[in-house]
Amino acid sequence: MIQHVPFIGGEKQSLHASLDRHRDAVLWKLDRLDDDALRRPMTPSGTNLLSLVKHLATVEYGWFCTTFGRETEPFWFDPFTEDMLVTTNETTKQIVDFYGRARAAADATIAELDLDDLGTAWNGNKVSLRWVLIQMLEDTARHAGHMDIVRELIDGTTGTHPQT
DSSP states (O other): OOOOOOOOOOOOHHHHHHHHHHHHHHHHHHTTOOOHHHOOOOOOTTOOOHHHHHHHHHHHHIIIIIITOOOOOOOSSSSSSTTTTTTTOOOOHHHHHHHHHHHHHHHHHHHHTTTEEEOOOOTSSSHHHHHHHHHHHHHHHHHHHHHHHHHHHOOOOSSSOOOO
8 A cells, every 4th residue: 555645634644654655665666576686786886775775774773763762673784884785694584674673663763752852863963853754754765766766777667656
């Protein structure tokens, strides 16, 4: 089911729905591709679909959990230098499940806090949940756009969601 931002909704509900819409698009970009295609570097920097999912999971945990003093799972990689690198030891299922857990942890933070609640970002800045939602929405939309291009280069599939 395709998420829609409510035409008449509260600010928090609307921001969260928009974030979910882009999160769903990220996962759809992986649909029906084999492991080789998901890992195929499609840019000179080595970007591939699976590395973008790993990065988004890492930053969901960082922005929504670490910023607000909430637990994250222990990472098996250095989140500051290896979040865009998928090794042969990491399975597709491991990365997709990691994204699912990060998303669930972020959703719990969103549900439990008010938009004006403050946390401390990795750089020491005080930030509100509202600011974090906007930041994560921008980051997810940006990388979903990257994934649109990468997926089109792999097999010609375009769009943000399956055509129904």
